[in-house]
Amino acid sequence: PRVHEVLVQKAGKKLGLPVIPSRMAMLTRPNHGRAACHYCGQCGRGCKTASAFSSSQTMVLPAMKTGKLNVxxxxxxxxxxxxxxxxxxxxxxxxxxxxxxxxxxxxxxxxxxxxxxxxxxxxxxxxxxxxxxxxxxxxxxxxxxxDTVGYGLGGQIPALENLPRHNCDGIGGMHVYVPWWLLDDKKKNFPRGYHIEIGGGFGMPQIGGFRGHEGYGAKLKEEVRRYYGSYVGFAGRGEMIPNEHTYCEIDPEKVDQWGIPVLRFHFRWSEHEINQAKHMHDTFNDLIVAMGGKPQPRASRREDGGISVGGSIIHxxxxxxxxxxxxxxxxxxxxxxxxxxxxxxxxxxxxxxxxxxxxxxxxxxxxxxxxxxxxxxxxxxxx
Ligand SMILES: Cc1cc2nc3c(=O)[nH]c(=O)nc-3n(C[C@H](O)[C@H](O)[C@H](O)COP(=O)(O)OP(=O)(O)OC[C@H]3O[C@@H](n4cnc5c(N)ncnc54)[C@H](O)[C@@H]3O)c2cc1C
Ligand code: SF4
Structure with missing residues (x-):
């Protein structure tokens, strides 16, 4: 784990949440002509050495080599x-x-x-x-x-300010993860559960990454150096129960550029998912506070109450x-x-x-x- 993830582990321990090594579909040893991961941290751009799983590299290419597949x-x-x-x-x-x-x-x-x-x-x-x-x-x-139920909350952690700079790339994505931990909880007001994905560290700064630190010159530089790497983000990904209001059907009027009728969508979260998102909020808030930080709402597409817009988690x-x-x-x-x-x-x-x-x-x-x-x-x- 990297430094922010060590703090998350400590906070998880305080709150009784299991913070475990993240399972990733990446090779730690060469396998069937695919190289072991060389920790460049760029999985989001596609893995040049096929160390991260993708069906095109891992399955389609080998199948083509058998001579039995015609694409x-x-x-x-x-x-x-x-x-x-x-x-x-x-x-x-x-x-x-x-x-x-x-x-x-x-x-x-x-x-x-x-x-x-x-x-x-x-x-x-x-x-x-x-x-x-x-x-x-x-x-x-x-x-x-x-779709997956999504909710996110971030926080600024004073203990992570002004850390000495170091390369914390490693494997792409998160290095620790929280699986659903309340399997036997009879008191919660929603069925099933969610896992937590954790973000933070010295990644490439994104647009909006220094919101609230506007200014000019030396003062701005000092602020950016101080706060860079001091943010953590928690993303909940939970189970949705199918409901009668959520479905797709053929649009009677619209076709695509090939003249093929397209779909139209109907989507509604039920109380199950809304309550689950509230639970995510409380948990992430507690984690950030336990890390000594200040919760900061994230700017992303959400419905009232902060739950993701249906379809936006693209699952x-x-x-x-x-x-x-x-x-x-x-x-x-x-x-x-x-x-x-x-x-x-x-x-x-x-x-x-x-x-x-x-x-x-x-x-x-x-x-x-x-x-x-x-x-x-x-x-x-x-x-
Ligand atoms: C940005 C993004 C990030 C994601 N991150 C994750 C993640 O971290 N973990 C995870 O588990 N999932 C993730 N997902 C979801 C995951 O990518 C999809 O669920 C998964 O790729 C679906 O696999 P599939 O084979 O069903 O469909 P696809 O991978 O979409 O493949 C379907 C293929 O069929 C082709 N096709 C469609 N219609 C036709 C047609 N009429 N004729 C011919 N070809 C057609 C398409 O061109 C496409 O090549 C992510 C999705 C997105 C968009
Ligand atoms: S970090 Fe990701 S992109 Fe880089 S080698 Fe490993 S699996 Fe591939």
Missing amino acids: ICNAMARELLTGPDGKVTGVSYVDKPTRTEKQIRCRAVVVAASACESARLLLNSKSTRFPNGIANSSGMLGRNLT EAGTVSMGNDPAKSVLNKYCQAHEVKNLFVADAAPFISNADKNVTLTIVANAWRTAEYLAEEMRKGNV
Whole structure:
């Protein structure tokens, strides 16, 4: 941990919060041709040595090297085509450079266009058998949309002022983390929980980083030197429970530049999430005070009460939900459409809730499981 993180650990101990090493999808040792992390701290810009996980570097490139993967670039899928038995027979797409329509035939299709775009593609795939979108007899396509609950609070910590300058880059992002710690708390007034992400240190100063220290000349320089590195930020990321008011559907009037109908969104937080955000506020306030600091509201897009604007945490999930009951879900537990056996969805669309963990690694794990099931079903001749 870096110096501000050591102070957070001490404050966490006082308040009974577990502040543990942060789990990151980065290599500490070389693996399958990917180098170990060299601690440049620039993960947000993409990792040149592929030490941080990204599907393009870690999965797509190795798959291409097998010679069994053919990537068709600049293809905008318009709809899935079906045969008389309702199965998918191919995909119709726009070849973007030539703006022409093309088709590709398939034995099975795995849609992974990200949660909302997958729902859009399925809703736009209409036929006599599926007039409301493929595999949508339940009417659940687009429903159960969720985002992560977000709340943030920062603080200025006098104990961190005028610290000697040092390089504190290390691995990109936070080095400590607070997992949800009140699993057995019966008194709290919201279901599930949230984790806490921690910011601070001598990172590249951002615009607005020295708010409140305006001025000129020597005095301004002295203030900037004094306060640089003395700020910490806490970001809560919590679980949203799906509700009937939050969903996406095809906009009856608007199309994109390819003439493909776009989605329109309806989003509402329920009391669960609003209460959770209040809990985040109180916790972050307590942490900052325990560090001897002064809480400072952050300038970011928020609704009344400080909860994030729905969609702004960019962890969309739901929309093509999985479940055992075909009347209430689109996919089965293997992310295979109940009604179309050769149609699979392998992104966050199948999630029936948006657990407090950030979505990507769960998408990857679930997609892996779906791929193994599909391979087995193909071997057996069921797909
Ligand atoms: C700025 C930002 C920061 C984030 N940070 C984190 C984080 O720290 N941790 C975390 O877990 N998650 C994070 N997320 C969320 C995470 O990136 C997404 O949940 C995840 O990438 C979704 O993966 P996916 O494969 O479903 O979709 P994507 O990664 O969006 O891939 C979908 C692909 O499908 C293509 N596509 C879509 N529609 C069509 C179509 N009709 N035809 C052809 N191709 C199509 C898209 O071009 C895209 O390449 C972040 C998201 C953003 C935007
Ligand atoms: S710090 Fe991030 S970008 Fe730099 S090498 Fe490590 S994983 Fe890659």
